Amino acid sequence: MQSWYAYAGVAALMLAYIVVVGIYGQQSSLPLKKQCAAVCTYVQGKARLLAVRILKQGPIPQHVAFIMDGNRRFAKKAHMETPSRGHLAGFTKLTKVLEWCNDLGIKHVSVFAFAINNFNRSTEEVGALMGIARDKLRDLAENSELVNKYGVRIRVVGFRELLPEDVRESIEYAELKTRDNLGMTLNVCCPYSATDEISTAIRRLVEDVESGQLTAMDVSEAELEKRLQIPCPDLDILVRTSGQIRFSNFMLWQSAKMAYIQFVDAYWPEFSFYHMARILVSWQLVSGDIKRRKRASAD
Known part of the structure; x- marks a missing residue:
């Protein structure tokens, strides 16, 4: 019996060691760091797949949006040389989150990549962001397993005339390469603002009435929604990171239609699968009530 306790104690210590190294692997100087980190990553991957299977037993949202906030503060917290390092870490996290959404069966994902008023930031930071957009959009379309294996379609929405020509070329390339894909749709909002989206839709409605394509009596909520830049199913969940409690002019029309905020x-960059799973479970608990309220408001 004593030997059994000894073995159990050793096993518990080894598990604790693996967990500690898995969590603090980048800073750790403990022996076997790489081996234990690899084991921890493997275990975490298997646990995530099991969690995905369990979550898919309940309702799955069709449209989830993310305000990817906090990259610059993350860079400062991690003592990175420039804010652009934080934005690169944010792109890496985006690819992970898209993998989770794809595994869960979410059909539409919208991300707030660059706001129109972000052009007011320093020339160096805007230039770095434009470079990331140019390179990563093309790389995502060419080399991503999400595109090549799972058929993700990339759409860029916003006032793209404000973007440099090389960024517009990357956008056109990514959209053209993925336009026939039938998997998840990724809406990259860049440069975007909700008020610009709504005012543009109203202007198009007016133009269509003036040209005779519509009559004044045809103008409706449904007709306006057809002219929005993000023509997806109703937004189910809107997530904002960084602890800031504000919308920052993102998808205001869509959020107003009983989206779960x-x-x-x-x-x-710190957003984890645990955060994603917790949000999804909490949405699943109230999704039936949201559907009933939507039906009641439509009657």
Whole structure:
């Protein structure tokens, strides 16, 4: 019996060691760091797949949006040389989140990549962001397993005339390469603002009435929604990271239609599958009530 306790104690110590190294692997100087980190990653991957299977037993949202906030503060917290390092970490996190959404069966994902008023930031930071957009959009379309294996379609929405020519070329390339894909749709909002989206839709309605394509009596909520830049199913969940409790002019029309709003107290590069699973479970618990309220408001 004593030997059994000894073995159990050793096993518990080894498990604790693996967990500690898995969590603090980047900073750890403990022996076997790489081996234990690899084991921890493997275990975490298997646990995530099991969690996905369990979550898919309940309702799955069709459209989820993310305000990817906190990249600059993450860079400062991690003592990175420039804010652009934080934005690169944010892109890496985006690819992970898209993998989770794809595994869960979410059909539409919208991300707030760059706001129109972000052009007011320093020339160096805007230039770095434009470079990331140019390179990563093309890389995502060419080399991503999400595109090549799972058929993700990339759409960029917003006032793209404000973007540099090389960024517009990357956008056109990514959209053209993925336009026939039938998997998840990724809406990259860049440069975007909700008020610009709504005012543009109204202007198009007016033009269509003036040209005779519509009559004044045809103008309706449904007709306006057809002219929005993000023509997706109703927004189910809106997530904002970094602990800030505000919309920052993102998808205001869509959010007003009973979207489930969640504010996460973590910078975007720190957003984890645990955060994602917790949000999804909480939405599943209220999704039936949301559907009933939508039907009641439509009657």
